[in-house]
Amino acid sequence: MRGVRYKKLRRPFRTQRINMETIFIKELIYNICLLLGVGVVYSEVSLRSATPRRYRDVAIGVVLGLVGVAVMLNPWTMRPGMVFDVRSILLSVAGVFFGPVAAFLSAGITAAFRFNVGGDGVWMGVAVIFVSAGLGVLWRRFRPQIALNPGFGELALFGLAVHLAMLLCTVLLPAGTALETLKRIALPVLLVYPAGTVLFSLLFLRHAERERLMRAIEQSSESVLITDAAGGIQYVNPAFERITGYSRAEVTGKTPKILKSGGHGPEFYRELWSEISAGKRWEGRMLNRRKGGGTYTEEVVISAVRDAGGRIVNYVSVRRDITEALRLEEQFRQAQKMEAVGQLAGGVAHDFNNILTAIKGYCSLLAPALPERSRAREDAAEILAAAEKATSLTRQLLAFSRKQIMVPRVVDLNKIIGDMIKMLRRLIGEEVSLTTRLHHAPCLVKVDPGQIEQVILNLVLNARDALNGKGEIALETLVRGLSDNTGAAVKAPGGKLVCLKVRDNGCGMSDEIRGHLFEPFYTTKGPAKGTGLGLSVVFGVIKQSGGEVEVESSTDKGSVFTLCFPAAAPEEAGRAPAVVAAAVQGGGETVLIVEDEETLRRLGERVLSDAGYLVLGASSADEAMEVMERRKRPVDLLVTDVVMPGRSGRELALELARRKLCPRTLYMSGYTDEAIVKHGVLEPGIAFLYKPFSPGALETKVREVLDGPEGQARA
Structure with a gap:
């Protein structure tokens, strides 16, 4: 009976305990649902938040702290204060x-609220708050993968560990x-x-994944545009704002039609919408208009977004601005085109120059032997004049291709302009005003003086033609630092640039013409008024001199050509080789001439023999x-072609110098500078004669080398 009575006495207590546990579980589930609901709201709101990153952790900490307070306002009360x-x-x-800042800030807020509630469980409650936050931070520190892609098991283990620690905190409750x-x-x-921890973690994992995706879109260098099914814009990223000039607020609710430039017809857009x-996925290029009015080209990919039922609800457009890429591509094609012409010119230069040398040489020898004022002598003069024109054309082609032989030295650009000014005024005519504005100090540059004179002449004549007989041309020199925008691509070791501006107030030019300006044979003049090589020669000479050409022009507003060169050091100005004044006639010296072209060799032998030299x-x-082995004694001068079958002229000269059989060498060639440099010529102190040359030029150069010091004509 006693046992039965005991059971009857205990049954109500056990029932009461089970009921309390059931209520506790229900309250916990209710709390978890409340927490998940608040978490969903927070997730959606935070994705749309524009809070700067440096304040983000603080903002998250405050929000989570307030969420914690809201949860604590709906507790399960075991007894008052607990x-x-x-x-x-x-x-x-x-x-x-969210890391330590957000975790401990939210812990501080909830701990303050729990401390204010008070009661027997206050110390346990505060301890649970900081232990939970601390375990989360430690888990993040040593298991960082949990915040990115954790497994279900790890989340459950984490939740179990946190709440085992929570149960350990019961030691802080009052005794008994x-x-x-x-x-x-x-x-x-x-x-x-632990189940609640897993669910809440999955919620934030989803939030973190969406946030990473959103951050990637926001920070993408390609513009992203999202519309509804009807084409109304719902979202654009910052790249879209930067490229188009429109803000997100300005375009939201509108259609992409605001970007239309008129560069595509109605059929283009009909096909796009049909796709x-x-x-279907649509890919293509669009020419669109910015808010400010300029146009730009972009590569566009448009894809449809479907809901769970397969219905199209959005369109996503990813766009990449390729305007600059197209410009660089066009520049590259232009450079390739110009290089191709240069290679063609260089390829034919050697043979063509050999032919011209023979024509000019024999005409120069023939003309004096013919009766004065005879038709034959006039014909010879015409042939010689045509050969001179062909020589000029060849040199212009090589100048354009940057392969002509240049002899640079330090010169004052102001002095070159001053020496040319009278000639230029005669060429442009009385109706055109030519003014100069020269820098107060010498403008020293290291260039080939003859080539720069040709450049200035070409630019002034080009400006004259743009004036149609009346107007103003101005020449200006100035010195600038590399920090200025002008001449940004020039490499100037001294940090200074010397610039020459050629300005006119003529008809100017359109963007299209400016794009073809330096192409060979491109001209806007009539068929009989130019070859189209003038500005391409300017381009080639300036580039080969280490400089840069810039052009500013618009229709009916004139043009400004700016030439930029690296400034030369003043001390270099005195390094130019002295010019030897010498007689043309020989003094019986022995000259060995080596040339694989028989016509040219015979010409050289005849010219030098007639001039009084002993020629081999x-x-x-x-x-x-x-x-030389048969002769068994030295010669006074070696005149040799550079590129020949077998050993080169340079190798021959070095061998003769080594054997002390020839103290001086004069090189000659019709090849471009690349071939000459390849064979070791064009170094300082080496005498060189470029084909085609006249008999007089050969006589003068030979006399100059023989009369000069040996060091100036070394092998």
Whole structure:
């Protein structure tokens, strides 16, 4: 009976305990649902937040702290002063996903509220708050993958660890209540709280994934535009704003028609809509207009977005501005085109120059032998004049291709202009005003003086033609630093640029003409008024001199050509080689001439023999060595072609110098500078004669080399 009575006495107590545990579990589930609901709202709001990143952690900490307070306002009360809620879930997950600043700031807010509530469980409650936040931060520190792509098992393990620590905090309850409390809450806590931790973590994982995606779109260098199914703009990213000039607020609710430039016809857009409305992906290029009025080209990819039922609800357009890429591509094609012409010119230069040398040489020898005022002499003069024109044309082609032989030295650009000014005024005519504005100090540059004179002449004549007989041309020199925008591509070791501006107030030019300005054979003049090589020669000479050409022009507003060169050091100005004044006639010296072209060799032998030299001839380096072995004594001068079958002229000269058989060498060639440099010529102190040359030029150069010091004509 006693046992039965005991059971009857205990049954109500056990029933009451089970009921309390059931209520506790229900309250916990209610709290978790409340927490998840608040989490969803927070997730949606935070995705739309424009809070700067440096304030983001603080803002998140405050928001999560307030969420914690809201959760604590709906607790399960075990007894007055001893309450339980799901703040441990909130704070531990905050530590994992948002880091220490947000976690401990939210912990501080919730701890302050719990301390204010007071009661027997106050110290346990405060301890649970900081232990949960701390465990979340530590888990994030040592298991960073949990915030990115954790497994379900790891989340469950994390939730279990946090709430085991929560149960350990019951030791902070008043004596006599800790054990009883632990018995009553242990099972519900270990059943419900880890599951709640997993659910809440999954919510924030989804939020973090969406935030990463949003951040990638916001920070993308390509513009992103999202419309509804009817084409109304719902979203654009900052790249779209930067490229188009429109803000997000300005375009939201409008259609992409605001970008139309008129560069595409109605059929283009009909085909586009036909593709995307059928759910297909559309790719292509569009010429669109910016808010400020300028146009730009972009590569566009448009895709449809469908809902769960397969209905199109949005269109996503990803756009890449390729305006600059197209400009660079066009420049590259232009450079290739110009290089191709240059290679063609260089390829034919050698043979063509050899032919011209023969024509000019024999005409120069023939003309004096013919009776004065005879038709034959006039014909010879015409042939010689035509050869001179062909020579000029060849040099212009090579100048354009940047392959002509240049002899640079330090000169004052102001002095060159001053020496040319009278000639230029005669060429442009009385109706055109020519003024100069020269820099107060010498403008020293290292260039080929003859080539720069040709450049100035071409630019002034070009300006004259743009004036149609009346107007103003101005020449200006100035010195600038590299920090200025002008001449940004010029490499100037001294940090200074010397600039020459040629300005006119003529008809100017359109963007289209300016794009073809430096192309060879491109001209806007009539068929009989120019070859179209003038400005291409300017381009080639300036580039080969290490400079840059810039053009400013618009229709009916004139043009400004700016030439920029690296400034030369003043001390370099005295380094130009002295010019040797010498007689043309020979003094019986022995000259060995080596040339593989028989016509040119015979011409050279005749010219130098007539000038009073003893001439030996050879068609190759090997034959020249045989001649010297038979002679058994030195010659005074070696005149040799650079590029020949077998050994080159440079190799021959070095061998003769080594054997002390020839103290001086004069090189000659019709090849471009690349071939000459390849064979070791064009170094300082080496004498060189460029084909085609006249008999007089050969006589003068030979006399100059023989009368000069040996060091100026070394091998």
